[in-house]
Amino acid sequence: MEEKRIGRRTFLKAAAVSTAVVSATNLSKATPAVAQGNALPKTGIPHKELGTTGVKVPILHLGTAQRLDPVYDKIMHRCFKEGVTWFDTALSYGWGASHRAIANFLTQIKDRKKMWLTSKSGSGSPRGLTEDLDECLEELKTDYLDLYLMHGIDDEDMLEPEFIRLGDQLRKSGKTKFFGFSCHDGNVVELMNKAAKVGGIDAILFRYNFRRYGDRELNLAIDACKKAGIGLIAMKTNGSVPSSIEKVAQFRSDNFTLGQAKLKSVWADERIDSVVSEMDSIRVTRENIAAAKSEKHLTATESHQLNQLAALTANYACNGCDHICETIMDQKVAIADSLRFLMYHECYGKTERARQLYNEIPVQARMCETEQLQKAAAVCPQGIDIAARLQQAQMELTV
Ligand code: SF4
Known part of the structure; x- marks a missing residue:
């Protein structure tokens, strides 16, 4: 039987080789040019078609599970100004605080149509999902979502015909343009494979980062979804482990911060249409936007370092x-x-x-x-x- 993942020992061996390569290159410790605010390229945020929806979306969008300023949220406005015109929220975020802050933001920009909005419901029944969509619209003070997701599903029954039919009904009602699901893993492979087979799913939000590239089954599921025209949105792209642990593999680059490199590595996968990122400070917002706008690609050395980081910190991730x-x-x-x-x-x-x-x-x-x-x-x-x-x-x- 083929191995499900690249063996950890093989990975560690590769990491050891990479360490030698990296230390031998004596890379500069200067702040990467792309990370600096004044180095923001003049180009806009690149856009990609979300699956086969026919709609082009920015490759970076804002996750709003973080604390938002209900009066005037600087990060949302900064994102909007820079072309990050897609926000991701959910009924459960901040017990409605995320929805209310976005509603206020929409009033401030005075043009709902300039934004793309995702929201989600964790209900496990078609009726609950229908009622929750109405609640989303009410809280967001809008009459439609761009994307409505079944939130964090881990049960393949959520892709049975009654839910697929519900997606059709909700699209027809005009209350959401597109329908899909998010999952935090568990049986992500099974869910993705089933979605690719049954149809009716426009987009999937799933955990994907530099730690997952060796996962054969996940890659095959991503291929199947891509072939089926499903839009793929990556979350948890930081693949975070505690920073004291992450520091064991020092990341050095003239081009990118570690956070930017992690994003670039996901964007390098052309099957991914967009990345949702929680940008909880202006610094992170600037860095992520700069990375999205940068036309530079990761060098082989930078990619090696991410592999190295994945290997050295695997037992925390x-x-x-x-x-x-x-x-x-x-x-x-x-x-x-x-x-x-x-x-x-x-x-x-x-x-x-x-x-x-x-x-x-x-x-x-x-x-x-x-x-x-x-x-x-x-x-x-x-x-x-x-x-x-x-x-x-x-x-x-x-x-
Ligand atoms: S503890 Fe290990 S096996 Fe369990 S969910 Fe996490 S990575 Fe998977």
């Missing part, structure tokens, strides 16, 4: 493939979700949200016997010490 570790255990433990919420806390500083989400996990699904966790760790392709990381989550996030 959960890919969310819960069908691998969670199904092998005798009891239900929410490993992938716990590690994702721990990442929100450790990497994004979103402790409040991380704690809220973590504490929604039933207590009995947060931890179990070490022997069971060792069984799960033994099959983890990332080599994560699951017991230690779950303990960390329990310590940091329990309220």
Whole structure:
């Protein structure tokens, strides 16, 4: 049987070679030119067609799960001014605060049509999704969405005919132009393959970053979606691990910051139509926009360094493939979700949200016997010490 992923040992070996290459090149430590605000290229944000929708969208758009200023949000306005005219939100973000801030922003720019809006509902029924779409429109003070997504699905039943028919109805109603789903992983491959087969899905938002390029099955699923004309949107492109861990593989480049390089590596994959990025400061906003506008590509050395980073930090980066570790255990433990919420806390500083989400996990699904966790760790392709990381989550996030 062919290997599902590039073996970790092979990867580490490659990383060791890359380390030698990188250190031998004695790269400059100067601030990369693209990262500097005054180096913003004069070109606009490139656009690509989203799947086969016939609509061209910016390759970068703003994720709004972050805290937004309800009165005047500088980041949203900066994005708009620079051509990042697509915002991604959800009913659940900030308990409606994200929707309300975007509604206010739309009033300020005075032209809804200049923006593209995605929103999402976590409802598991056609009726709930229909009602939630109305709630989205009401909160956003608009009469249509550009893209409505079933939020974070992990059940293939959500692609059964009743949901596909619902997508048709919602498009026909004019309340959304396009319909699709997001998933945080789990069975992303199965979901993507099914979506490619059943049709009726315009776009998929999924976790994709430099850590995933060796995943054969994911690549085949991406190919299938592309062939079926589904728009592909990448999220979690940072592939974050705690910064103290990330520092073990120092990234050096004359061209890009590490964050920019991660984005560039996703854009280098021509199957991806757009990247959603939470830009929670003006600095990050400027850097991401500069990277999107830059015509420079990653050099081989920069790509090597990302591979190196992926290899050296793999055992902190959960890919969310819960069908691998969670199904092998005798009891239900929410490993992938716990590690994702721990990442929100450790990497994004979103402790409040991380704690809220973590504490929604039933207590009995947060931890179990070490022997069971060792069984799960033994099959983890990332080599994560699951017991230690779950303990960390329990310590940091329990309220
Ligand atoms: S702990 Fe490992 S197997 Fe489990 S979801 Fe994360 S990466 Fe996948």
